[in-house]
Amino acid sequence: xxxxxxxxxxxxxxxxxxxxxxxxxxxxxxxxxxxxxxxxxxxxxxxxxxxxxxxxxxxxxxxxxx
Numbered sequence: 001x002x003x004x005x006x007x008x009x010x011x012x013x014x015x016x017x018x019x020x021x022x023x024x025x026x027x028x029x030x031x032x033x034x035x036x037x038x039x040x041x042x043x044x045x046x047x048x049x050x051x052x053x054x055x056x057x058x059x060x061x062x063x064x065x066x
């Protein structure tokens with residue numbers, strides 16, 4: 001617990017509220033950016049794998065026919 005003779009409970013609560021109001025939006029933006037980047041990366045990776053699988057299937061199908 002803080003031992004400050006000049007700190008009263010309302011002023012301490014005001015500072016904590018102000019700190020939360022300043023930090024929370026930035027933290028949410030960071031989490032959103034990281035989450036979106038991760039999701040896009042996974043999605044792009046899945047699309048790349050699907051494209052390679054499609055190409056391999058086409059090559060195998062051509063070799064079986066010929």
